Amino acid sequence: MTNNSFDLAVIGSGPGGYVAAIRAAQLGLNTAIIEKDKFLGGTCLNVGCIPSKALLHSTKIFHLVNHEISSHGIKTVGVSMDIATLMQKKTSIVDTLRRGVEALVKKRKISIFKGHGKLLGNNKIEVKGENNSEEIVARSIILATGSKVAELPFLKCDGEHIVSSTDAIAFDSPPEKLIVIGGGAIGLELGSVWSRLGSEVSILESLPRIGATYDPDITQLAERIFKKQGMKIETEAKVTGVKIDGDHSIVSVDKKGKTMELMANKVLLSVGRVPYTDKLGLEELGVRKNDSGHIITDESYRTNVDGVYAIGDTIEGPMLAHKAEEEGIAAAEIIAGKTAHVNYKTIPNVIYTEPEIASVGISEEEAKEQKLDTCIGKFPLTANGRAIASGTTDGMVKVIADSTTDRLLGVQVISHNASELIAAAVVHMEYSGSAEDMARTVTAHPTLSESLKEAAMAVNKTSIHSF
Amino acid sequence: MSPAVRRLASESGIDPTSIDGTGKGGRVTKEDLIQSTQGTNGKEQESSKSNFISNEDIKPPKSDGESTPSTVHLSTVKRSTRKKMSPIRKRIAERLVDAQRTAAILTTFNEVDMSVVIKLRETHQDDFLKKYGVKLGFMSFFIKAVINALSRVPALNTQIDGEFIIENKFYDIGVAVSSDKGLFVPVIRNCDKLSFADIEKAIISYVKKGRDGSMKIEDLQGGVFTISNGGVYGSMLSTPILNMPQSGILGMHSIQQRPVVINNEIVIRPMMYLALSYDHRIVDGREAVTFLVNIKETIEDTSRLMFEI
Incomplete structure (x- = not known):
């Protein structure tokens, strides 16, 4: 089984994983990628950064045409949005990039294994496909399995009434009323998309301000601008429960002690993301995690298990594609015997x-x-x-x-x-x-x-x- | 070089290549430049700019074909470096300048025949070492001689405090101790009550403290007179600067075999020059000379210590 033995196997092909694999291949390591999804690229390319940016761009044009174009002297009649075409355009953009990533990976002679990877110990990984299962051996392993949508104790996504960002980039029509729980990047971006397409969007943020990592003068200005654009924003608004009633939901909100009930056709749950390390075999192998579920590594991305590294959303730090990329490059270079360092500042x-x-x-x-x-x-x-x-x-x-x-x-x-x-x-x-x-x-x-x-x-x- | 570094460098005259850069790839940042000049506050910094050494003077001369500034950076060997003063060095500098600015410092010289002391050390060294565990050095003789002289000439044991003159009735003597962390002048307390061995032990303990950095501020405070021995480094003659607010400092120097005339004959004797710097504001020339002559006489005839003369 010589062709199933590698210097490095990367589990997960998101921006952290595929970049790590390419860098490792550049440095002469015989490298494999294991991906459980149909396409390479991970959350970012398939259901995250890229499709949401495609929608943001298209809907921005729509917004300009509806609201600003006439002041430039451009006259329009009967402007409308065909959601199906919009989604098609988004899909074709994603497709282009999927092909791009795949070409890059293949060009570097990186072996791609489709299936769910699981650590077996002793440098062995089981890759379980739909119908088959195989085993590969790798001297080093990088865990780059990313993150998944965080849910609330009393609120889980059902894909219909309570949706995640993955669903919200693929509605077939604008929900009449969309409630977004969480005023961070994902909530504000997807809220903007559907607001521009005609939904009545309410953002519910439990903290005193949206985009809480920014300074108050920035977020106050943002809030004012977004309200002017038509989004409703409630801060210090804690969601206490959601009742599903036929085709709509009733969201109970506690705002500084006062209770409100808001009706929504769709509720987007965007309160953050959590590391996705299910069924990776970490527990069996004793790979250490912290209380928030992040894999613990040293500065060289080494976990406590020899030869097993972790990068990106699976470890501490901002859950950002470019952070994962930098860590992927650094980890690959470290595995190849070089020194590398990510400047987190x-x-x-x-x-x-x-x-x-x-x-x-x-x-x-x-x-x-x-x-x-x-x-x-x-x-x-x-x-x-x-x-x-x-x-x-x-x-x-x-x-x-x-x-x-x-x-x-x-x-x-x-x-x-x-x-x-x-x-x-x-x-x-x-x-x-x-x-x-x-x-x-x-x-x-x-x-x-x-x-x-x-x-x-x-x-x-x-x-x-x-x- | 970044634009801010270029501007600061040309305004301040600091050569950025003389600074260890903390930026990416060792680049010198504005922060590095500012920190290399820090220690003075805003205004003082402005006025001190003219005092920066012009680095044009120390750069390698440019040949005709190399007139671009970048050729300077090609040199990998630094011709000079620029480091921030340590707090100790800053304090030393301040105190020395303060002394020269405040006191009317005058120095009187003499020479002393060391034969007697050298003979005493040779004779008693073994017994002394055996009994006390320390060597009998020259310093204990000089401290004893200084105390003897101070009690004869109390003017050297005075300090100016505003419009008042303080005359001290105790004998806490500072001894300059050099270490790689800087020059310290720890004070040996009540030397008049200490034996030779006590003094030698105290000196050794201070040398150790200086070396391992455990010297305390209290160790350095409150002396009435200072002895500095430049002789250990081979100094023939020097004019010590007062350790303010003290009024006198004795400089010891190297011992050399010199021809001297004794009883109309030229003989070879181990001689040391002595220098006494004093604050002429409160010490008269007569007092200073008498003091130094007394020390000379004591060292040349240590039995004077016994009789306190």
């Missing part, structure tokens, strides 16, 4: 609403908790020429720097294309840059990026285009 975070919300580093609040003396620079998009010219003045940029050394501690952006703007801030921070470095770096005019530069200037009160 510069992992960007994005909510792909319109405007987008993006951040890197620590927030002003976190800086205060860490007792750091900071200087804050802010710049509103209303003072940016490009934003005015393209009707995207909703937003602001906030730069948090150390008041003594001027070192960048964090950047928060709410603006059109914030996901792209944040990249410049990440690079500055990766190179331990200061606010002054960002302020003295030339940006093209007119661009939204100038607002990043201006906010950096504002740290030292030298902004040219704001007071």
Whole structure:
């Protein structure tokens, strides 16, 4: 069985797993990928980041046509949305990327095993397909099995009334009333999609603000903008129960001691995700996990079991595709005998609403908790020429720097294309840059990026285009 | 180099290549540059900028074909480094400058024939070591001689405190001890009541504390007079700086065989130059010279200690 023996087997082919496999193959390791789903790419490509971005893009166009296009002098009659075509477009985008990933993996001569992988110990993995089962042997194993939707003790997804993000990217028509439990990235993004398509969307967030990892000035602005777009947002609203009544649900909410009952045709449960490590054989093998179910590893992604590594959503840290990718590369390099390191201080975070919300580093609040003396620079998009010219003045940029050394501690952006703007801030921070470095770096005019530069200037009160 | 580093470097005159960078790939960041200049607050920092050494002076000369600045960075060997002053070094610097700024420091010199002390050490070393477990050194002789002189010339045991003069009636003597962590002047308390062996033991215990970094602030406070022995490093002659607020400091130097005239004959004797720096504001020249001569006489005839003369 020589062809079932590998240097490295990666269980899971999401952004962590397939990237780890490719990097390992580049470094000369004979590598296998084990994937239980039909397609490679994991949650991100198949039911997460990519399809939701496809829907966000399409529905943004629809929203522009409905609400803004006439101010540009473009006249339209009888605009409507064909949901089936919309979903087809989404599927074809996902298909393109599936083919892309598969081509990349095959090009690197990585063996793909379709089936559920289970650790048997002694470097052996059982791969159980639909009809067959085989065993492979690998000197090293990376667990990259990702995460699944978190549920509430009293609320489980049924795919019909109570749905997960996987269902909510595939409704065949906009639900009349959609209640979103959880005002994080997934809830806000999918809430936006269906709100633009005509659903009456209510976001219920138990914390005092949506997008709670961002600073309050950013989230307050976001809340105002999203409300203006038509979404209802209730903060400090704790869901206490859901009753299903025929074709709709009644959601009981406790808001600061007051009880409300809200009717919904669909309830989207988006309160977060939890590591997905079911039936992996971890318990039998004694792979250690922490209280939240994350696999415990050292800095080199080694679990307590020899030769078994874990990356991405299965371990601690933000559940982000790009975090998993970086860890995948690092783990592969470490297994190949190199040294590698992931800089967790510069992992960007994005909510792909319109405007987008993006951040890197620590927030002003976190800086205060860490007792750091900071200087804050802010710049509103209303003072940016490009934003005015393209009707995207909703937003602001906030730069948090150390008041003594001027070192960048964090950047928060709410603006059109914030996901792209944040990249410049990440690079500055990766190179331990200061606010002054960002302020003295030339940006093209007119661009939204100038607002990043201006906010950096504002740290030292030298902004040219704001007071 | 990042734009902020370029700006700060050209304004401050600091050569970023002289700093160990903490950024990616060893790059020097603005933070590194700021921290390398820290220790002075904003305003002082501004005014001290002109004092930065111009690194043009220490860069390798550029040949004709290499006029671009980047050629400087090609050199992998650092011609100079730049490190923050340690807190101890900063304190030493402040105190020395303070002394020179405050006191009217004058130094008087003399020389001393060490034959007697050397002979005493040779004669009694073995018994002394056996009994006390420490060697009989030169320092205990000089501390005893200093106390003897202080009791003859109390002006050297005084301190200025504003408009008042404090005359101390105790003999806590500071002894300069060098370690790799810096120069310390720990104080040996009540030396007038200590035996030679007690003094030698106290010195050894302070040397150990200096070496392992366990010296305490109390160990360094409250001395009335200081003895500094530059002779251990081979110094022939020096002018010590006062350890404020003390009024006197004795500098010991190396012992050398020198021709001297004794009874109209040139003979070879182990000689040491002595230097006494004193605060001329409260110590008169007569007092200072008398004090130093007394020390000289005591060392040359240690029986004077017995009679307290």
